[in-house]
Amino acid sequence: MSLFPPTGRYLRRSTLLFLALIACGAVGSALGWGVLSRPYQSPGELAALVERAVNAGDAVTMESLTAPGIKNDYRWVREWRQSGNFKRWKAGPVSVYGSQRTLLHISRLQVVQSTYDHLYEIAGPSSRPRLGREIPEDELVGxxxxxxxxxxxxxxxxxxxxxxxxxxxxxxxxxxxxxxxxxxxxxxxxxxxxxxxxxxxxxxxxxxxxxxxxxxxxxxxxxxxxxxxxxxxxxxxxxxxxxxxxxxxxxxxxxxxxxxxxxxxxxxxxxxxxxxxxxxxxxxxxxxxxxxxxxxxxxxxYSVTRREVGGVTLNAYLLRPSATRAREVLDQAQSAIEVFGHQIAPFPYSGYTVVESDVFPAALEAYSFTLCGRETLPGVVVHEVSHTWWGGLVPNTYTRSMWNEAFATYSEGLHRRLAGAGPDDPTGHGARTAGNTLPTALPLSKVTDAMNSTHAAIGYTKGAHVLGQLERMIGPERMRATLRAFVTRHRCGDAADWSDFQAAVTATNGTEWAECLDAWLNDPRIPSFGLSGVRVSRSGSGYEITGTVTVEPVGFWALIPLTAGGNEPTSTAVLCRGSATPFRFQSRAAPEVVTLDPDGVVLRTGGDVRAALTDK
Ligand SMILES: [Zn+2]
The missing domain is CATH 2.60.40.1730 (tricorn interacting facor f3 domain)
Known part of the structure; x- marks a missing residue:
């Protein structure tokens, strides 16, 4: 899925309705408590209260309707309005064939890779039914x-x-x-x-x-x-x-x-x-x-434009015939299939089609084709083609994380670099700027909703930067080998998650790399790196610079560039394995200052980090 550029469409719609919804939430909350003060006796009455609480975004009432000892995560009740889908939820009880159990569902019209319908067991005495444990979507029933x-x-x-x-x-x-x-x-x-x-x-x-x-x-x-x-x-x-x-x-x-x-x-x-x-x-x-x-x-x-390249038939299905637009779209698809097919794994289909839509508000991968809102073409094609690998050959359900959006966004930069169309920087654009602006509400391993702007910023943008940080640490060749291993190790028919990619990192690079992504995936924060105890001393005909790179919080791995400035600047890079890391490097001229990450390629918070040098 790619929301860009139409994200603004959802955000504008969200903004317009925001105040009204806050008002509804406050009123609904009050109503929920008001009704609760009267006894309710049936699953149907419980469902009516649940429906009202969910539509009001009232997680507090949901907690109060839950049986003692049951721990459900009602974050979705507070968050669903952030996903640009304002359809009302409906709740109802349903009895289970062949058992005494009753379930309670909460459903509405859903859009793809976003919110989802919820299902709860009903617990407590029949005279006072309450919400029991949620049956999560990835827990199969029968x-x-x-x-x-x-x-x-x-x-x-x-x-x-x-x-x-x-x-x-x-x-x-x-x-x-x-x-x-x-x-x-x-x-x-x-x-x-x-x-x-x-x-x-x-x-x-x-x-x-x-x-x-x-x-x-x-x-x-x-x-x-x-x-x-x-x-x-x-x-x-x-x-x-x-x-x-x-x-x-x-x-x-x-x-x-x-x-x-x-x-x-x-x-x-x-x-x-x-x-x-x-x-x-x-x-x-x-x-x-x-x-x-x-x-x-x-x-x-559709008006069809076809191109045969290396055994793959490429099609542009456009709603208005345009040779120029068809060529732009097919050029992008061809280049992406060539780069990813060569670098990651062979393209698995005999053809690929880019389908234009006047209605669809974003762009959606379908692995052998993509459905693209008119405004997203041709810029979105590379992202969508990459989903043939990240979502197609290695599927993702979006019930646990949206790891494949990190890979698709990272692949846009990979394609830019390998097709010679962009700078040779793994993430392609300022990691440090991103580090100072990205939300830290949730860890990368827990964002699931492509239509929620907070989830999307973490899942797409932070995710791509984290993969870029990994590439900086292990180098471009081993990064590509790791991506290939992720695909070839995948068992057909399963869905994958970040843990499967971590296993590919270890299998390709060695067990010493097993923890290199742990903090990036599971800690919602973005680290800051610093310098301490930096000294310079005479060494032969030149100078030796020593000191320590610090990291806060501990646990985050990164390759940290250091530059010693002076008449003849000299640089090195220090692999920080999640804790304070000593360094030592040589300079021919007398350095005056050491600068950490001068080009802003490390995903980190904070500003410039410099240490003035004094002779030991
Ligand atoms: Zn996508």
């Missing part, structure tokens, strides 16, 4: 989806889409008597079968529940439909349509393969992930053998 056979029919005249998803599920021997999948709450399910036989089923918000199949694998088929809005991230207009966010049955957004047939009007072209199979232009089938976490379908009245 089954996992591994493959989709999907038919999508777009009817632009009615702005209507119908979908059939034949999802292959593997069942789990867990404590659940049911199998649960997620599907965006905007879709209305009309039929559910298990292995083509009728089954009881329930749709509640963004969830579908069926009794758990007895066999280890089964085909769960859902038929559903929606009338789509003209704008947003899943939309339909009279000339284009896209399905982007949780429009298929999924379990914890875990990777799945897919075969998708898209039916659209005769004069439309449709695209889905993977390789194009047989089919006419109005009913085309796409097969993706690479399991991925996010599946996108787009269709529209």
């Amino acid at each position: 089954c996992r989806v591994t493959d989709h056979r999907i038919t999508v029919t777009f009817d632009p005249a009615r702005r209507h889409v119908t979908v059939t998803d034949r999802a292959k599920v593997t069942t789990h021997a867990d404590r659940w008597s049911v199998a649960l999948v997620r599907l965006n709450a905007q879709f209305s399910v009309s039929q559910v079968t298990l292995d083509d036989a009728p089954t009881p089923w329930r749709q509640f918000g963004g969830f579908i529940m069926v009794p758990k199949p007895a066999a280890q694998t089964a085909t769960l088929t859902l038929a559903y439909e929606a009338t789509l809005p003209k704008t947003g991230e899943t939309f339909m207009s009279d000339k284009e349509a896209a399905l982007t966010a949780y429009w298929y049955a999924h379990t914890g957004r875990l990777p799945a393969t897919s075969e998708i047939e898209v039916r659209a009007p005769q004069d439309w072209l449709a695209i889905a992930p993977g390789e194009r199979q047989s089919g006419s232009s109005s009913a085309v089938r796409w097969k993706n053998l690479l399991p991925v976490s996010f599946i996108t379908v787009a269709a529209g009245k």
Whole structure:
């Protein structure tokens, strides 16, 4: 996903509604407490209170509705309004087939890689039900989806889409008597079968529940439909349509393969992930053998420009024919595929398509193609192509972190450098400036929401700088070897996280590097580096400079450049392994001052760091 430049669109919308929402929050909070003072007796009444508290952003009331001894993280209740999606949440109870349990869901229309629907157990006595433990999205209930056979029919005249998803599920021997999948709450399910036989089923918000199949694998088929809005991230207009966010049955957004047939009007072209199979232009089938976490379908009245390069067919699908724009887009895609295919791992598809949209407000990776808002082209193409590696070959669910956005942003700089279009600095732009401005609310390993500006600043910008700091420490060749190892060590079908990359760092560079990213990933702060005890002394015909590089807080590793200034400046670099590090280097001329990180290439806080020298 790339939000740039349309982030401003969300931020402006956020700003406009900010005061109104604060007011709503205050009123809602008061209402929540007011209602609480009366006894409530049923899961339905609990759900009504929960719905009111969530829509008011009132985490305090959520705590008060929670059973004693249960520790849930309600940060999302305070944060959801920061993600630019102001759709209301709806809560409701649902009883679990084959057990006495009742669950409580909180759902709304979701956009991709952002907030998500929540599910809680209900605890406490039946006369006074309370919120029990949250069942996190990555904790599967009864089954996992591994493959989709999907038919999508777009009817632009009615702005209507119908979908059939034949999802292959593997069942789990867990404590659940049911199998649960997620599907965006905007879709209305009309039929559910298990292995083509009728089954009881329930749709509640963004969830579908069926009794758990007895066999280890089964085909769960859902038929559903929606009338789509003209704008947003899943939309339909009279000339284009896209399905982007949780429009298929999924379990914890875990990777799945897919075969998708898209039916659209005769004069439309449709695209889905993977390789194009047989089919006419109005009913085309796409097969993706690479399991991925996010599946996108787009269709529209595109004008096509094609280019064949090194066995890969590149396409530009533009809404208005423009040879210049098509060339710009294809140049970017070609260059990115060549650089990343050569440096990291072979490109896994026979083609790549850049799809232009007048409606989609950002740019979204689909691994064999990308859906790009018109304003994002052509600048966003390299970022989106890099997601074929960071999200495609190595998938990410965004339920635990958005590590792959760090890699995609870092890859923009890598491409700039390797394509000869930018400076030879691993992060490409001022790390120190970033260090003084980045938010420190959350650690890099815990940000998940690409639409939340704080999460995004940490996940994209800080993440890219942290990878740049690693490249400074181990050098560009070993950095590329580490990236290659991250891809080749990945087990197809799994999703990855930062810990898998840390394992690749150790495997490639040695166990002495095992902790080099720990603080950068898990400590939300950005360190400051200093100098202490700096001395100069005569050494042969020149001078020897000694001292210590300090780090606060301890734990952060970095390669620290030092320059001894004078008539003939001399430089060195000190690898700081998370604690005070002594250094010693030579200078031919008499130095007057030692400067730490004079070019601002270290991700750090603080200003200039200098030590005036005195003869020992
Ligand atoms: Zn991205």
